[in-house]
Amino acid sequence: MSDMSWKDLRDLDCAAIQSGGYAWAGYVDRMVEQSERLRTDVIAGHLSIENYESDTATQVREHIDLFTGRFEDDLSDYAQTRVRTALLEASEALKAEQDELLELVGLIEERAYEIEGDKHDYEVNPSGELHRSIYLHLDPPQWLCDRVGIDKPSAWYDLVGEAEVMSRLGDFYELAKELGAQYQDRLRAIMSRAHDADDEAAAALTAMREAPPELPPQLGATYDDLIDDYKAELSEEVAAEMEAIFNGESDLSPEQVNQWWEGLSDAEREALIAEHPEWVGPTDGIPVDVRDTANRTVLDDQITGLDQEIADIEQQMDAINADYEAGRPNDSPVSYSELQERLEELRQDRDQLADLDSRIQEPHPDTGQEYFLLGFGTEGEGQAIVSVGNPDTADNVNVYVPGTGADLGGAGYDNGGLMNRIDSMAYDAMRFGKGEETATVLWLDYDAPDGVVGEARDTALAEAAADDLGSFTDGLRATAEGEPSNLTMTGHSYGSTTVGIAARDEGLDVDNMVFIGSPGVGVDSAEALGIDPDNVWASRNPDDVIEYGMVHGEDPTGEEFGGNTFTSEATREGEHPFPGGGNVLLGAAGGAVAAVDGAVANHSAYWDDGNISRENMAFIATGQEGEVE
Amino acid sequence: MEEQPPATDYTQAEAYEPMEQGVADLVEALPDFPGFERRSWNELPCSHGGLDDSDYTSIEIRYTFSEAVSATTQVREDYLDELRTYWSELGLDIHRDDASGTGKYHSIEARREDGINFYYSVGYQVGLMIQSGCVPRSDVSELTYIPPSGGIVPGSEQDTVAHDSHYFPEGVPTDQAAAIDPFATAQPVSGPVPFDPPASYEGHL
Numbered sequence: 001m002s003d004m005s006w007k008d009l010r011d012l013d014c015a016a017i018q019s020g021g022y023a024w025a026g027y028v029d030r031m032v033e034q035s036e037r038l039r040t041d042v043i044a045g046h047l048s049i050e051n052y053e054s055d056t057a058t059q060v061r062e063h064i065d066l067f068t069g070r071f072e073d074d075l076s077d078y079a080q081t082r083v084r085t086a087l088l089e090a091s092e093a094l095k096a097e098q099d100e101l102l103e104l105v106g107l108i109e110e111r112a113y114e115i116e117g118d119k120h121d122y123e124v125n126p127s128g129e130l131h132r133s134i135y136l137h138l139d140p141p142q143w144l145c146d147r148v149g150i151d152k153p154s155a156w157y158d159l160v161g162e163a164e165v166m167s168r169l170g171d172f173y174e175l176a177k178e179l180g181a182q183y184q185d186r187l188r189a190i191m192s193r194a195h196d197a198d199d200e201a202a203a204a205l206t207a208m209r210e211a212p213p214e215l216p217p218q219l220g221a222t223y224d225d226l227i228d229d230y231k232a233e234l235s236e237e238v239a240a241e242m243e244a245i246f247n248g249e250s251d252l253s254p255e256q257v258n259q260w261w262e263g264l265s266d267a268e269r270e271a272l273i274a275e276h277p278e279w280v281g282p283t284d285g286i287p288v289d290v291r292d293t294a295n296r297t298v299l300d301d302q303i304t305g306l307d308q309e310i311a312d313i314e315q316q317m318d319a320i321n322a323d324y325e326a327g328r329p330n331d332s333p334v335s336y337s338e339l340q341e342r343l344e345e346l347r348q349d350r351d352q353l354a355d356l357d358s359r360i361q362e363p364h365p366d367t368g369q370e371y372f373l374l375g376f377g378t379e380g381e382g383q384a385i386v387s388v389g390n391p392d393t394a395d396n397v398n399v400y401v402p403g404t405g406a407d408l409g410g411a412g413y414d415n416g417g418l419m420n421r422i423d424s425m426a427y428d429a430m431r432f433g434k435g436e437e438t439a440t441v442l443w444l445d446y447d448a449p450d451g452v453v454g455e456a457r458d459t460a461l462a463e464a465a466a467d468d469l470g471s472f473t474d475g476l477r478a479t480a481e482g483e484p485s486n487l488t489m490t491g492h493s494y495g496s497t498t499v500g501i502a503a504r505d506e507g508l509d510v511d512n513m514v515f516i517g518s519p520g521v522g523v524d525s526a527e528a529l530g531i532d533p534d535n536v537w538a539s540r541n542p543d544d545v546i547e548y549g550m551v552h553g554e555d556p557t558g559e560e561f562g563g564n565t566f567t568s569e570a571t572r573e574g575e576h577p578f579p580g581g582g583n584v585l586l587g588a589a590g591g592a593v594a595a596v597d598g599a600v601a602n603h604s605a606y607w608d609d610g611n612i613s614r615e616n617m618a619f620i621a622t623g624q625e626g627e628v629e
Numbered sequence: 630m631e632e633q634p635p636a637t638d639y640t641q642a643e644a645y646e647p648m649e650q651g652v653a654d655l656v657e658a659l660p661d662f663p664g665f666e667r668r669s670w671n672e673l674p675c676s677h678g679g680l681d682d683s684d685y686t687s688i689e690i691r692y693t694f695s696e697a698v699s700a701t702t703q704v705r706e707d708y709l710d711e712l713r714t715y716w717s718e719l720g721l722d723i724h725r726d727d728a729s730g731t732g733k734y735h736s737i738e739a740r741r742e743d744g745i746n747f748y749y750s751v752g753y754q755v756g757l758m759i760q761s762g763c764v765p766r767s768d769v770s771e772l773t774y775i776p777p778s779g780g781i782v783p784g785s786e787q788d789t790v791a792h793d794s795h796y797f798p799e800g801v802p803t804d805q806a807a808a809i810d811p812f813a814t815a816q817p818v819s820g821p822v823p824f825d826p827p828a829s830y831e832g833h834l
Contacts, residue, residue: 365669365789417674431752609760627729
């Protein structure tokens, strides 16, 4: 785990790391020139068929060609993909955090705060100087007087001004502490992302030392054996690399995975898709159309496998029934009720997968865009990553992270809230998209809370999702073709907490963040999210009960948070639960939830027919912020 | 406080016919109608207790003009005035009539007494959405194919409902999907009308 302090980051020479990356890139280029000479000067020159024509000569040429290819593969895998990219990614990420740190430290020092505590849990507190200016001299700095809302005493003899300071000492204390908490929040987020970048670079470089390149395969007894064995081993090696990437054992970032993938031959890629679609489909950094092909294959296989399993169990149950009716003893090792229970589980999985399969067969009825399956699973409540339109080629990409209650069942037709939402978002983006293409992605690759109480009040599920969401976002950036897309991350309810915590802990390489009906996003200010606060948007309709469940930090629609807001309507019938305001916590008791049912309904109203929030979300996702109301 | 999604006049299966009839009537009322490019049937979730309730659904029928038609003043401006007049004359509640931040886009919505909402949206592409609100979900086998309006040929590629295997896995009835004249509801462009001049203008001026 990275041991970098804020001072280490402040003083870090990022340019030196970047230079190292470029130096390795130059080395790769020069070495590739040499291997190319081997092909042109030796294979096609001195040892060409014009000079040496025999079976042995042909095999020698093929051997040198394979050897050269191997050298280039190792150059690509190690010097290019690992060393160069690790250094450049680290320098870029650390420079971004360093810039933000310098800005923040400037503010902290200017306002007489000080940074204390452990490097993984910094605190930012008012300094003794600031304390003395308030409590001893009754002469707080101008910026603090402005926050409290009184005039700064004009001189040491301004007794009236000092008396006013004295009467508001409590406010001075609270507001000074509040600002310190915001600085602390932002500092911790910066350092968390810097530690991640440091750890990732260290892991990539360490992996090289611990897993050096395999030596060329053993020679066979003859050239025939040699070449056949070599080809077979190369194929197995590529498959082993893919498996290590899939299992997370390779420590390659999505960008490095993409470089590795692009370095494979067409035949190697096709072989992986055909033989190991279960590894190719879920892997961030592999192009979207390839993942879609692989995932659809796996989905078909799983549905077929479940059908077979269901048929087997039904057969066992029929046999038990037949024995029972005939009065024969039954020797089945599994009871009828256990089989029944298993059958119901399998049928549910089968129906949900078939429903998902059905949803992605035909193009979107309004936009004509194809669906792309980027991931799915039935483990736990189930997972689904589906895109309307191809994010690799789209001008805009909008990733929707759902919240409480989201599961695979919700991705199909009968409980189709989630897929219907991205369908609507895709339609809205087309209506307002200036003729550009917008890909709209459902990202349900985490275990969302089951209900609005219990798990939803804990950040553990969001924290567990942060790494995967960060990786998915980096994968979209790595596989994008042409100019980078305008990438928006939209989180609803607990999904907004998941997005905010991923931004805080991992850093999300997005252009905009949109928080809808949020219970808090894990940070207290937009500045701690790692993007320009001008590109942070939040909305809550006036009857959304989540107002009373702000349990994961500062309200992102509040002025203190420092982002933008847009209008949403409460389109569902129901009264405001506590018209005079109040402080009733959502999870205080089950009865309280039932009592505010109308307002709870409005927590999900943001995609309703005609809700202005739909248009506003489309304006942000299509880069038309000026239209937002 | 409600314990269930709000009561409606229709079930899902019953709602499509009055919704589609509403479109047909509206198209009839709009002069020189240029024809829609596409129709689709969609559903949005209804929730209860903060979670989506699969016993209810909210229908959204979408009719969209082509990009070329969407660029015309007729559908971007003139039809807004026509709809204000048409819905006012019908006594509908026009509950929204506003422009986006810079005035580039416009939305107008009117709701009928039976709860059906009409939403005319002037975006980059102009469209009409007809929305049911929350209605009790029906089994797909109960749904009846309703031919489209506004120049879309039933069963054509532009009538995406007819090709949606979820709603109509066996396809739509061929007699209902028969081709119709896409301009059957269109009206002639207005222009100078000849008239018989009086023998003298004395007393007419």
